[in-house]
Amino acid sequence: MKYLDEYHDPDLAARLLDEIRDIVTQPWSLMEVCGGQTHTIIRNGIDQLLPDAVRMIHGPGCPVCVTPLEMIDRALAIAARPDVIFCSFGDMLRVPGSERDLFAVRSQGGDVRVVYSPLDAVQIARDNPDRQVVFFGIGFETTAPANAMTVHLARREGLRNFSMLVSHVLVPPAITALMESPTRQVQGFLAAGHVCAVMGMREYAPLVERYRVPIVVTGFEPLDVLDGIRRTLVQLEEGRAELDNAYPRAVSMDGNIPAQAMVRDVFTTVDRAWRGIGLIPDSGWALSERYADFDAERRFDVSTIRTQESAVCRGGEVLQGLITPLECPAFGSVCTPRGPLGAPMVSSEGACAAYYAFRRLDAPAGAGHGGGP
Amino acid sequence: MCLGVPGRVEAVWDAGGTRMATVDFGGIRKEVCLAYVPEVEIGDYTIVHVGFAITRLDVESAQQSLRLFAEIGALDDEFATDVLEHQRPDDDRPGPSR
Amino acid sequence: MSGEPLDIEGWTCPAPLRDSPTVLLGHGAGGRLTAELVEHLFVPALGGDATALADAAVVDVDGVRIAMTTDSFVVRPRWFPGGNIGALAVNGTVNDLAMVGAVPLYLTAGFIVEEGLETEELGRLSAALGAAAREAQVQVVAGDTKVVDRGHGDGVYITTTGVGLVPAGVDIGPTRAQPGDAVLVSGPIGVHGVAVLSVREGLEFGTEIRSDCQPVSSLVADLRTAGIDVHVLRDPTRGGVAAALNEIAGSSRVGVEVVERAIPVPDEVRAACGFLGLDPLVVANEGKLLAFVPEHQADEAVAVLQANPRGAGAARIGRVVAEHPGVVVARTGIGGTRVVDLPLGEQLPRIC
Numbered sequence: 001m002k003y004l005d006e007y008h009d010p011d012l013a014a015r016l017l018d019e020i021r022d023i024v025t026q027p028w029s030l031m032e033v034c035g036g037q038t039h040t041i042i043r044n045g046i047d048q049l050l051p052d053a054v055r056m057i058h059g060p061g062c063p064v065c066v067t068p069l070e071m072i073d074r075a076l077a078i079a080a081r082p083d084v085i086f087c088s089f090g091d092m093l094r095v096p097g098s099e100r101d102l103f104a105v106r107s108q109g110g111d112v113r114v115v116y117s118p119l120d121a122v123q124i125a126r127d128n129p130d131r132q133v134v135f136f137g138i139g140f141e142t143t144a145p146a147n148a149m150t151v152h153l154a155r156r157e158g159l160r161n162f163s164m165l166v167s168h169v170l171v172p173p174a175i176t177a178l179m180e181s182p183t184r185q186v187q188g189f190l191a192a193g194h195v196c197a198v199m200g201m202r203e204y205a206p207l208v209e210r211y212r213v214p215i216v217v218t219g220f221e222p223l224d225v226l227d228g229i230r231r232t233l234v235q236l237e238e239g240r241a242e243l244d245n246a247y248p249r250a251v252s253m254d255g256n257i258p259a260q261a262m263v264r265d266v267f268t269t270v271d272r273a274w275r276g277i278g279l280i281p282d283s284g285w286a287l288s289e290r291y292a293d294f295d296a297e298r299r300f301d302v303s304t305i306r307t308q309e310s311a312v313c314r315g316g317e318v319l320q321g322l323i324t325p326l327e328c329p330a331f332g333s334v335c336t337p338r339g340p341l342g343a344p345m346v347s348s349e350g351a352c353a354a355y356y357a358f359r360r361l362d363a364p365a366g367a368g369h370g371g372g373p
Numbered sequence: 374m375c376l377g378v379p380g381r382v383e384a385v386w387d388a389g390g391t392r393m394a395t396v397d398f399g400g401i402r403k404e405v406c407l408a409y410v411p412e413v414e415i416g417d418y419t420i421v422h423v424g425f426a427i428t429r430l431d432v433e434s435a436q437q438s439l440r441l442f443a444e445i446g447a448l449d450d451e452f453a454t455d456v457l458e459h460q461r462p463d464d465d466r467p468g469p470s471r
Numbered sequence: 472m473s474g475e476p477l478d479i480e481g482w483t484c485p486a487p488l489r490d491s492p493t494v495l496l497g498h499g500a501g502g503r504l505t506a507e508l509v510e511h512l513f514v515p516a517l518g519g520d521a522t523a524l525a526d527a528a529v530v531d532v533d534g535v536r537i538a539m540t541t542d543s544f545v546v547r548p549r550w551f552p553g554g555n556i557g558a559l560a561v562n563g564t565v566n567d568l569a570m571v572g573a574v575p576l577y578l579t580a581g582f583i584v585e586e587g588l589e590t591e592e593l594g595r596l597s598a599a600l601g602a603a604a605r606e607a608q609v610q611v612v613a614g615d616t617k618v619v620d621r622g623h624g625d626g627v628y629i630t631t632t633g634v635g636l637v638p639a640g641v642d643i644g645p646t647r648a649q650p651g652d653a654v655l656v657s658g659p660i661g662v663h664g665v666a667v668l669s670v671r672e673g674l675e676f677g678t679e680i681r682s683d684c685q686p687v688s689s690l691v692a693d694l695r696t697a698g699i700d701v702h703v704l705r706d707p708t709r710g711g712v713a714a715a716l717n718e719i720a721g722s723s724r725v726g727v728e729v730v731e732r733a734i735p736v737p738d739e740v741r742a743a744c745g746f747l748g749l750d751p752l753v754v755a756n757e758g759k760l761l762a763f764v765p766e767h768q769a770d771e772a773v774a775v776l777q778a779n780p781r782g783a784g785a786a787r788i789g790r791v792v793a794e795h796p797g798v799v800v801a802r803t804g805i806g807g808t809r810v811v812d813l814p815l816g817e818q819l820p821r822i823c
Contacts, residue, residue: 002381012439012442015445035375043809044805045805091821106495107495116674119424139822145409149425197420256409256410378745398746401743402678
């Protein structure tokens with residue numbers, strides 16, 4: 001694929017890795033914010049290739065990991081209703097709620113369908129006028145314009161049997177929360193490239209200033225991620241803290257203006273309780289009053305659901321980089337990808353799932369140090 | 374959260390007031406909404422996330438990034454060659470090792 | 472988050488299925504969940520060695536080694552680019568027999584038809600099944616038909632039994648992989664899975680990809696004729712190459728190392744997996760085989776496969792090692808290392 005395959009070139013990757021090894025003189029902890037970037041790192045073995053001094057903390061940029069537990073439970077309640085066709089991105093089907101996941105709901109009779117795009121859910125609504133079709137609108141700012149346009153189109157078409165369960169989360173408040181934490185570990189950030197393609201880079205300048213931390217907007221292919229890491233390390237080694245763009249082919253300072261206008265119209269900013277992290281003020285988007293009639297939360301009256309997070313899961317501390325999965329007592333015993341207690345074990349980007357795959361390779365005595373798990 | 378892949382716009386049409394396109398990803402064709410990238414035309418590349426084009430891919434910028442990667446370490450290679458040849462005259466293997 | 476010491480003993484439970492009171496779709500996906508269902512529910516009831524399950528059983532009847540297999544076909548949609556459930560039923564069964572080195576001979580075909588299915592479609596499926604049987608050089612010798620109430624059957628399900636003969640001297644099975652063996656694949660992977668996804672509701676996309684549904688028994692015969700000492704054969708169907716390699720690594724108690732750049736993946740499969748967020752290694756195949764052969768015969772075996780039109784694109788993709796028994800490791804495109812795990816259940820497109 002053009003403009004994709006070129007960023008997998010092994011010779012160029014070797015050059016970037018060599019450069020990284022040459023410039024690093026002391027230990028650094030970096031965080032890649034986006035789950036897609038974590039996926040690239042694990043999938044290509046980048047964390048194994050980096051020098052031991054560079055620690056990648058896998059950030060909370062994975063909607064699977066951080067979608068609030070109450071929202072998952074609401075989704076499960078709606079999906080279980082016989083009159084509903086519940087449509088979702090594939091990522092969410094295995095996420096455990098307080099008691100079960102969407103797969104289990106399907107097994108018990110719920111009509112749960114995986115779609116690629118929210119527009120597919122709208123088509124299902126058109127094709128099934130006698131059923132209520134609900135779309136699980138999760139994701140970060142990257143996905144919000146798609147969900148916003150979908151609600152906008154449904155309203156324009158007068159599609160009365162369609163509604164959306166919205167649970168968007170925002171990156172800048174998460175970075176703020178991480179940097180405000182007294183136990184913070186992160187010294188440099190790889191910002192999420194496609195979030196910035198939509199929202200632009202301006203929101204990150206104040207974070208660089210306030211926390212004196214380098215933020216490098218980074219793409220998703222192996223060379224992009226390596227270059228993002230390299231640029232961040234160069235800044236750290238030189239004692240600089242600046243906003244940098246390592247993904248200029250997709251990201252500009254202003255971002256996508258029409259997309260920003262649509263999300264401002266369709267969504268409103270709310271507080272969100274990030275699973276495993278806790279409440280972060282003004283860190284989420286919900287449907288605005290103007291679009292309240294398409295809000296599945298109101299249509300199906302599920303706001304009073306009570307949640308029960310596993311008392312054992314320490315996924316929140318993992319998400320913040322405070323512990324590695326190996327330090328969690330439940331890791332690999334009661335909590336495995338087969339029976340996850342928390343979200344970071346479910347998602348292939350989740351730190352716990354990534355560590356679980358690799359622990360089978362390490363000798364028991366050698367696990368958990370250096371650049372790899 | 375950002376699985377977005379670049380594809381080439383092959384055809385553009387209007388669907389009830391919304392601009393749509395057929396985008397080709399290396400042989401796979403998908404219907405994509407272009408509402409957010411009014412400047413994108415047939416032949417352009419765009420990054421698509423869950424059925425929506427979110428940005429026009431800057432081709433010049435893409436090529437420049439690749440050129441920069443190729444230049445990384447190039448100067449170091451030259452320097453290292455001189456250093457190694459000077460330090461190990463009895464090594465019959467020229468050039469730096471990777 | 473609790474800071475108290477954890478009583479892990481109180482959490483352990485001998486039955487890993489206790490948290491799944493109903494059967495999940497993932498239990499049929501050919502990955503970890505399926506393995507659990509087989510190991511903890513079926514095998515205890517039916518008997519057998521859970522660690523040595525092969526594609527077909529080889530039984531001795533008065534000195535003659537007969538291979539037997541059973542299979543069920545539930546694919547949706549019933550018609551997909553390059554194939555249909557009828558052809559799939561024949562080739563899937565024939566290939567299971569071939570994977571234990573047997574010459575496939577006879578098939579049975581049972582149809583469970585949903586009330587309301589167009590008779591004309593049933594006719595077309597049967598014709599396709601018959602044509603596939605002739606092409607695979609097997610005979611359908613027995614059948615059965617049942618009709619279930621409307622709403623209870625997905626159109627039609629097909630179940631088969633296959634019977635073949637294992638030639639003397641052939642000993643192929645999942646426990647026979649040895650350190651030093653070469654791992655071969657008979658052609659490009661991920662084709663069938665992508666073809667089916669391309670017409671599945673909610674994910675449809677335009678593609679020229681057609682399923683690779685075909686019998687591979689002639690490839691197995693060619694290897695035998697050439698005198699290749701094949702240790703293991705496996706057709707990587709549900710769960711893809713990843714599931715197949717993990718199962719063999721587990722059964723033989725060996726490690727497997729593959730080189731990603733050596734694994735043939737068609738550009739369109741790569742592109743489809745790219746925009747859906749799938750790993751080609753976990754996508755289903757229906758006309759491919761993996762072969763574990765001694766290192767000194769690897770090049771010859773690849774040439775033998777490539778000489779057969781059904782083995783176009785065959786390649787060596789890795790090797791068997793003594794280290795990390797039961798674990799499959801891949802050298803990634805940029806020279807890193809990753810563990811290729813047994814897929815959990817359904818393969819899901821992701822946005823992340």
